Amino acid sequence: xxxxxxxxxxxxxxxxxxxxxxxxxxxxxPPRGGIPSDAHGVAVRDFQGxxxxxxxxxxxxxxxxxxxxxxxxxxxxxxxxDVAVGRSKIFQDLDRKIFMHDLRVCPRRTIANHEILxxxxxxNHSVYxxxxxxLSIHLEKxxxxxxxxxxxxxxxxxxxxxxxxxSSAYVLGMEQAExxxxxxxxxxxxxxxxPRIARNLLLILSGWVITGNLKTGQQLRTLETLEGLARMDGxxxxxxRRSFDEMLQRFLDRSARTKKPIALAILDVDFFKRYNDxxxxxxxDQALISLAKVLSDSLRPADxxxxxxxxxxxxxxxxxxLDAAELIAERIRIAIMEKKIFSQTAAPLPSITVSMGLxxxxxxxxxxxxxxxxxxxxxxxxxxxxNQCCMLQN
Numbered sequence: 001x002x003x004x005x006x007x008x009x010x011x012x013x014x015x016x017x018x019x020x021x022x023x024x025x026x027x028x029x030p031p032r033g034g035i036p037s038d039a040h041g042v043a044v045r046d047f048q049g050x051x052x053x054x055x056x057x058x059x060x061x062x063x064x065x066x067x068x069x070x071x072x073x074x075x076x077x078x079x080x081x082d083v084a085v086g087r088s089k090i091f092q093d094l095d096r097k098i099f100m101h102d103l104r105v106c107p108r109r110t111i112a113n114h115e116i117l118x119x120x121x122x123x124n125h126s127v128y129x130x131x132x133x134x135l136s137i138h139l140e141k142x143x144x145x146x147x148x149x150x151x152x153x154x155x156x157x158x159x160x161x162x163x164x165x166x167s168s169a170y171v172l173g174m175e176q177a178e179x180x181x182x183x184x185x186x187x188x189x190x191x192x193x194x195p196r197i198a199r200n201l202l203l204i205l206s207g208w209v210i211t212g213n214l215k216t217g218q219q220l221r222t223l224e225t226l227e228g229l230a231r232m233d234g235x236x237x238x239x240x241r242r243s244f245d246e247m248l249q250r251f252l253d254r255s256a257r258t259k260k261p262i263a264l265a266i267l268d269v270d271f272f273k274r275y276n277d278x279x280x281x282x283x284x285d286q287a288l289i290s291l292a293k294v295l296s297d298s299l300r301p302a303d304x305x306x307x308x309x310x311x312x313x314x315x316x317x318x319x320x321x322l323d324a325a326e327l328i329a330e331r332i333r334i335a336i337m338e339k340k341i342f343s344q345t346a347a348p349l350p351s352i353t354v355s356m357g358l359x360x361x362x363x364x365x366x367x368x369x370x371x372x373x374x375x376x377x378x379x380x381x382x383x384x385x386x387n388q389c390c391m392l393q394n
Contacts, residue, residue, distance in 0.1 A: 080152070080178065084131040087153035090200050098194050103129070107181040111135070111173035116142065117156070118171040124160045125184045133177030138170040148208075149174065158201060161187065233307040235285060236292035244306035244314055248367045251304070251316050255361050263317040263325035266374040267333075267356040270386045272311040275352065283343060284311075287352050290341045298332050314374075322360055322391070329358055329389045337387065353387035360391075 081103060085091050091099065109128070111117050117135065118124060128135075135156060136146035147169070150156055160167050161184045182190075191198045231243040239247070251262045269275070269291065276284040288311065295305040295315055305315040315332075317325050333356055341349040357378030359370050381390035 080131040081180065084129065084152040088129070088155075089153070089204050090129075090155055090158075090197060092200055094194055094196060099190055102186060102190075103180055103182070106183075106186070109179045109181050111177040111179060113173050113175050114142075115173045116170060117173065117179075118167045118169070120166070120168055120170065122167045124157050124167045127155050127157045127161060127182040127184070127187050128171075129155050129180040129182055131178045131180060134174040135177050136172050136174040138172065139168075142170050142172055146174075155182075155204075158187070159205065162201070162205075233292075236289050236307050238292045238296060238313070239304070239306040241306065241309055244304075244308060245367070247304045247306070247316060248370070251318060252361060252365060252367060252370070254318070255365075256363070258319065259363075260319040261321070261361045263320050263322075263329075263361070264314065264359045264370050264374045265317075265325075265329050265332075265356055265389075266308060266312060266314045266371070266378050267354040268313075268378060268382070269311040270353045270355055270382075272352075275350070279349060283341075283349050286343055286349060287341050290339050291336055291352065291354070294332060294335045294339050298328070298335055325358055325360060326389065326391055329356055329391075332356075333387070333389055355381040355386045356389040357381055358389060358391040 085096065085100070085103070111133070117128065130150055130152050132152055134152075135150040137148040137150065137156065138144045138146055150171075156171050157167070159165075191201075231239055233240045248264070255262045269287065272284065272287075275287060288307075291313060292305070292307065295313060299305055299315060300318075302318045303316060304318075305313065308314040317328060320328075333354060337351060337353050339351060341351055343349055355378060357374045357376065357380070359373035359377065361370055377390040377392055380392065381388050384390070
């Protein structure tokens with residue numbers, strides 16, 4: 001026998017005993033199980049008096065004999081806005097009564113992945129409060145690396161409002177983002193009502209500045225490192241030909257100002273091709289590394305050494321005289337000849353000698369003329385037997 005209770009009203013009771021459901025208007029023991037939501041309809045029981053069904057305009061009845069399942073079904077999911085406000089910095093330490101009602105009635109906006117929310121130069125009159133998803137901020141173009149990722153509880157757009165300027169960056173959806181659109185008038189109203197919002201904004205903006213400075217400093221250091229690598233010879237560790245050309249002109253400019261001459265020496269390893277052929281290119285590399293080490297150890301801080309090309313090296317002597325230049329050049333030649341060379345496995349290798357051509361600057365000297373004199377003197381040193389310095393001015 002099935003007993004029906006027409007038009008019975010059922011309401012789930014959120015009470016300590018969540019498993020009890022009540023049918024309004026029903027006389028007798030309460031039904032077993034629970035109903036997850038309000039319903040109006042017809043209650044149906046079986047021949048043993050068990051409540052099996054409510055024919056309802058809302059959710060149909062189900063038998064919640066497993067009480068945990070019924071309890072889990074009755075849980076409420078938190079509003080993403082509440083969650084975002086809880087983790088936000090702009091509303092930190094504030095009474096939610098001040099702003100929550102206004103936030104709930106603010107317009108909402110959805111930004112798809114890669115959709116542009118803000119462009120550089122765009123007029124902006126809103127702060128966008130992120131409740132779910134994420135945004136990315138880019139300076140030069142949307143495809144450039146992001147300078148910042150925005151997560152729920154964070155905002156974008158406030159800088160252009162506070163500074164009364166146009167937007168300065170691209171803001172894109174990184175994944176589908178849900179936003180609360182806070183009009184600038186409402187933002188200023190929030191600040192008037194609760195000045196701590198201004199304090200929180202100051203903390204947020206100062207955090208950006210600090211982070212930006214750290215990134216800028218890191219980028220500058222990276223650029224300096226890359227620039228340094230671009231100016232250095234990868235094998236020997238001294239400067240390369242590009243750096244030499246720049247420094248030679250600087251030395252000449254300074255000489256013209258101070259009226260003090262400079263000296264240029266170009267040196268070449270004697271019979272270097274024969275050395276490579278007999279001992280291998282790795283041995284030749286070790287010989288060049290040893291030569292560069294002698295130059296670095298022998299010159300003053302104001303002087304300059306570079307690998308000029310292949311087995312040729314050059315060095316510049318600042319504010320020097322002819323006698324001093326000849327003395328330094330000869331000392332370097334002897335140090336190279338006496339320098340012990342070892343392979344990468346620490347096996348001894350034959351030493352090397354160099355031929356060297358010197359040139360002293362004059363008031364009318366140019367980079368080309370000075371290099372020409374040093375080259376001719378280097379050629380003369382080779383012609384006269386190598387392993388020597390030659391210093392003849394045209």
